[in-house]
Amino acid sequence: MTIQQILMSSLIENSSFVEDFFGRKNIKILLSGFFKKFGARCPTGSFKDYTTGLTLYFRKKKELVVVSAGNVARAFFYKASVLKRPLTIVLPEYALEGLKIPVPPSKTVTIYAIKGEYNDAIDFSKELVAKNPEKYEHEGGLSNEWRIKGLYRLFRRLPRFDVYFQAVSGGVGPLSVYKTAKYLNRKPPKLYLSQNLPYAPVLSAIKRENPPPPELAEKILAKVLSNARTNIELLSNLIKETHGKIYGITNDELLKAKTAFESFLEEEIDFSAGVTIASVLKAIENNDLNPDEKILIHITGGGYEKVKKYSPSQEQIIYI
Numbered sequence: 001m002t003i004q005q006i007l008m009s010s011l012i013e014n015s016s017f018v019e020d021f022f023g024r025k026n027i028k029i030l031l032s033g034f035f036k037k038f039g040a041r042c043p044t045g046s047f048k049d050y051t052t053g054l055t056l057y058f059r060k061k062k063e064l065v066v067v068s069a070g071n072v073a074r075a076f077f078y079k080a081s082v083l084k085r086p087l088t089i090v091l092p093e094y095a096l097e098g099l100k101i102p103v104p105p106s107k108t109v110t111i112y113a114i115k116g117e118y119n120d121a122i123d124f125s126k127e128l129v130a131k132n133p134e135k136y137e138h139e140g141g142l143s144n145e146w147r148i149k150g151l152y153r154l155f156r157r158l159p160r161f162d163v164y165f166q167a168v169s170g171g172v173g174p175l176s177v178y179k180t181a182k183y184l185n186r187k188p189p190k191l192y193l194s195q196n197l198p199y200a201p202v203l204s205a206i207k208r209e210n211p212p213p214p215e216l217a218e219k220i221l222a223k224v225l226s227n228a229r230t231n232i233e234l235l236s237n238l239i240k241e242t243h244g245k246i247y248g249i250t251n252d253e254l255l256k257a258k259t260a261f262e263s264f265l266e267e268e269i270d271f272s273a274g275v276t277i278a279s280v281l282k283a284i285e286n287n288d289l290n291p292d293e294k295i296l297i298h299i300t301g302g303g304y305e306k307v308k309k310y311s312p313s314q315e316q317i318i319y320i
Contacts, residue, residue, distance in 0.1 A: 003038055006030075006157050008049060010040040017264050022284060027295045028161065032154070034303035035267050043102055045308075046270070046301035048075035050154055051147040051172060055139065056085050058146055062137040063088055067125040069095050069118040070224040071270075071301055072170075076139070077312070081106035088136065090125040092118055093319065094223070100308035111317045117217045118226045124320060141170045142231050151176035152183070161189050161296035163289060167275035168193040168202060168246075169227040171235045173298065178238055189296070191244035192288075193235070194279035196220040196271070200248050201228035206236050221251050222271035245288060247279040254278055269302035276300070 001015040012018065012029040019025050031040040032047035042049040048071040055064070056079055063086045066076045073091050078101040080087035086108045091099070093113040112128070114121045129136045141147075155177055166173050174191045181188040195203050199216040217226040239246055249257075258274030269277075280297055283289055 005039045007154055008032070008040065008042045009047070009154060010035065010038045011158065012038065021261070021264065022280060024284065024289070024291070024295075026293065027297065028159075030158070030296055030298045031302075033267075033269065033273075033299060033301050034307050035265060036303070036306070037266065040303075042301075043307065044071070044074045044078045045304040045306075046071040046075065047151070047154075047173065047298070048072050048301075049078075050150040051144075052076050052079040052150070054146040054150045055144060056080060056083055056087075059137075059139075060085075063135055064139045065090060065125050065129055065136050066139045067091065067121050067141075069121070069226060070098050074099055074101060077101050077105065077109055077111075078103065080109050084108050088112065088128070090114065090121045090128070092116060092121050096312075096317070098304070098308075100311050102307045102309050104310050105312050105316070107313075107316060109312070109316060111312055112320055113317055114320050117214055118223070119214055119217075119228055122227075122229050142172055142175060142234065144172075147172050148176045148179055152180050155180040156184060158296065160186065160294065162293040163192055163295045164189045164298065165192045165194070165276055165280050165283075165295065166298045166300060167222065167225055167249075167272040167279070168195060168235065169225040169272070170230045171202075171238075173300065174235065174238055178242065188242050191239055191242045192247070192279065192283060193239065193244065194247040194249050194275050196222040196225050196254060196275050197248040197250045199226055202230075202232050202235055203246050203248050205232040206239065206246055219251075221254055222275050224270070224272050225275065245283070247282050249275045249278045249282070253282070257281060265302070267303050268305065269299055270304070273299045273301055
């Protein structure tokens with residue numbers, strides 16, 4: 001097994017376990033979390049740590065409002081605390097448990113905890129910005145170019161691959177993979193994305209089905225994938241243009257794949273990474289991959305217990 005450190009992430013190549021686990025060769029694992037054993041050291045445990053620094057550095061005219069159900073909130077909370085930058089985070093109240101960072105939190109950060117689901121937090125953030133446009137502006141998610149450029153620093157350093165696997169919520173990762181390939185004058189890889197059933201809004205849109213009812217978001221384990229307000233048309237077009245696919249993964253499939261892969265890492269991966277692993281197994285089972293294709297599987301988060309040290313103070317949390 002070869003392990004190559006790439007910025008805060010690590011690339012696993014030539015692993016007999018990976019080949020045996022998936023039953024095929026030409027598979028590389030990109031680890032973007034906090035996995036000390038493998039040299040991956042994302043400060044808050046996910047690939048979202050690549051997306052925050054440039055955003056906070058270049059967008060200083062107004063206070064940014066970040067809406068998130070997990071990894072994005074934690075990554076921005078950490079970076080704003082390090083830089084002592086003003087920041088407002090809006091998240092569902094259930095996500096407060098995951099809002100712990102490896103440094104003492106800065107009082108420059110305000111947190112709105114919303115009763116309800118991710119979509120309720122999104123609605124509140126829009127109202128907040130609309131009422132105070134002179135003070136606030138949305139961070140932007142998929143439309144935030146600095147998020148894309150932040151991940152470009154990672155993806156441009158990787159060896160070429162033909163297929164890219166990742167569970168998807170907002171879509172910043174796949175869009176950055178696509179734009180990086182275009183910038184390097186390469187053919188974009190096939191984007192094989194996945195979501196957690198029964199709440200899979202991107203999958204429903206691509207299948208031209210009605211959006212899943214919001215209450216189904218409560219039933220999925222990978223709650224960071226419950227964003228139904230991203231640019232689904234753009235994601236659909238990326239999947240179609242790259243001849244990619246999107247998979248629906250049940251909680252049972254997620255847990256089985258997550259548990260099995262954790263036995264290799266001897267580390268915890270997040271639920272969305274379990275969705276990713278399960279989607280690779282499903283693609284192989286469905287014969288969706290050509291034998292000679294080079295596969296990159298992005299494990300986008302894990303090892304959280306090692307980085308969750310400091311919670312926000314009650315004084316900086318506003319319950320809505």
